[in-house]
Amino acid sequence: MAATTHDTPDTPDTPATHATPETHAAPETPDTRDTRDALAAVFGAVRANRRGRTARIAVVTSALAAAVATLFVVTMMVGSFRLSAAEVVGSLLGTIDDPSLDFVVLGLRLPTAATALAVGLALGASGTIFQQLLRNPLASPDFVGISSGAGLAAVTGLVFLHVSGIAIAGLALGGAVVAALLMYVLAWRDGVSGYRFILIGIGVAAFFEGLTGFVLTRAQLFEARQAMHWLTGSVGQASDTELRLLLGALAVLLPLAMLLQRQLRVLELGDDAARGLGVPTELARAGLLATAVILVALAVAAAGPLVFVALVAGPIANRLLGPATGGIVAAALVGAAVLLTADLVAVHLLPVALPTGVVTGAVGAPYLLWLLATTNRQGAGG
Amino acid sequence: MSRLRAEGLSLGYDDRAVITGLDVSVLDGRITAIVGANACGKSTLLRGLARLLKPREGVVYLDDRALAELSTLDVAKVLGLLPQTPVAPDGITVADLVSRGRYPHQGWFRRWTGRDHEAVTRALAATDTADLIDRPLRALSGGQRQRVWVAMALAQDTDLLLLDEPTTFLDINHQVELLRLLRRLNTESGKTIVAVLHDLNLASRFCDHIIAMAGGAVVAEGSPAEVITAELVEKVFGLSCVIVPDPVAGTPIVVPA
Helix, strand or coil: CHHHHHHCCCCCCCCCCCCCCEEEEEEEECCCCCCCHHHHHHHHHHHHHHHHHHHHHHHHHHHHHHHHHHHHHHHCCCCCCCHHHHHHHHHCCCCCCCHHHHHHHHHHHHHHHHHHHHHHHHHHHHHHHHHCCCEEEECCCCCCCHHHHHHHHHHHHHHHHCCCHHHHHHHHHHHHHHHHHHHHHHHHHCCCCCCHHHHHHHHHHHHHHHHHHHHCCCCCCCHHHHHHHHHHHHHCCCHHHHHHHHHHHHHHHHHHHHHHHHHHHHHHCCCCCCCCCCHHHHHHHHHHHHHHHHHHHHHHHHHHCCCCCHHHHHHHHHHHHEEEEEEHHHHHHHHHHHHHHHHHHHHHCCCCCCCCCHHHHHHHHHHHHHHHHHHHCCCCCC | CCEEEHHHHHEEECEEEEEEEEEEECCCCCEEEEECCCCCHHHHHHHCCCCCCCCEEEEEEECCEEEEHHHHHHHHEEEEECCCCCCCCCEEEHHHHHHHHHHHHHCCCCCCCCCHHHHHHHHHHHHHCCHHHEHHHCCCCHHHHHHHHHHHHHCCCCCCEEEECCCCCCCCHHHHHHHHHHHHHHHHCCCEEEEEEECHHHHHHHCEEEEEEEEEEEEEEECHHCCCCCCHHHHHHCCCEEEEECCCCCEEEEEEC
């Protein structure tokens, strides 16, 4: 907008003779009367502040997108034999016609890389939505029992029903929804206050993990091994169906999350303030929760309950964007970058190839300790 | 004339009725204080007027239309609210917080325009918080923080503004500062203001109209001089007292007997 729009502020220039209500003598005269110049200076500062923040968001988000794209290509370059970036990109875009190259890139490596990308995006977006909605950095879905609910349902399916693919995704979604509803019923009382939700969430997570352990004891050795591998979390195990489902969900839900971000920013101020500002709080919250639960459930179905990606993505994005900015897209990109990096480390940098979940866990645990220590000290976690 | 009024209003939480069959009209262009003992229903009334609580019976009218029939977003363009305990995300800056008050004026896709800048500018200038825009909210003093919250409510740019105990937790200096700010907003832009207040002396000094409540009902209503009497204070607060005139403004002051 042009700078000239501020020329007509409502405040009169001349000290007005106020139409004072009858009961009292004089209203307290303002100590300072803002002049037009002062208002113009404030207007400039407000606009500069806004532009600064918008520019920072744009720069950070583009840089993250570039980093994710680079990692995506690098993941497909390394392996038992190395490819150049040109070869990978050429094969992806179909500009190089080489069946053996296509076999390695499109056939072997792309599914894993695409899974890491999609799961990372989903976990990052879902984690930051939970954290902002519940106003607590500890409230990521892998910490408060949503992932464990999805995991329990999926393992039950693997062990007892011998299903795979879309059925696993459906079960994981069902488990996540049940876990979310359970927590909603147990913890929601006029909104979420403080650590109540987190404590109940940890309890729910422990309960589901206990049940998962029980299911594993009932399993045959082979199924148990398979289930354990799945539970550790790995991006190399997704079936085609699971990956397609997740990609489809991302294509619909990420834009939806971007739209709902406006409501989320106001919901962060408390339910009363949000309603006062005209947000239909129950509806907005239900929409955001549903988005986050579906994303995390499909991510879990594709790669198992990978820990800590959802927990760290939002805070890292906020560190880059500036406090309380809460960019869902930025958090999703951070999630993808973290997971692609973890997969690179797990499969290629370590002497023995490990499931991705081992690496995210090893990196995430110290962060969680730090988070617990600092939020306790500030008392600002709730 | 009254843009905001309630007829036969009954409000409550769960199965507990707090207010039954209450009629009240908010005077346009004036500052109204709702006073009363703890748990007399004053905050409940404010929440009812602000559509945070659905009436069990009766209707709240805004510009002669029932609040329940209006879209909550349309209401938010006319009626602003500062809740008793708003929460702010960790590390949020003043500029960010105040600009969130523009929510009802922004569409799904249309984002930030010159009008939004203007409204935020006016809100910051009016509350004298323009120097603080880059500061994190948690680094501010209690008085500054409360002024920033008022600035957020002002950025909403509404004709009516409801405040739930805006002076609680502030020291006497900041209480007076905040009430002077409300007074100034009212005289400069004719804003209709309703505030739940605890301090009777400050309420009579700074407000045009007082609604005294007890047991979920309005027991007296009128100018401070009419309402604040020894009899009423005894009745509403159970405190026997003497009323003397404020040596500065001549408004009634409650002195415990």
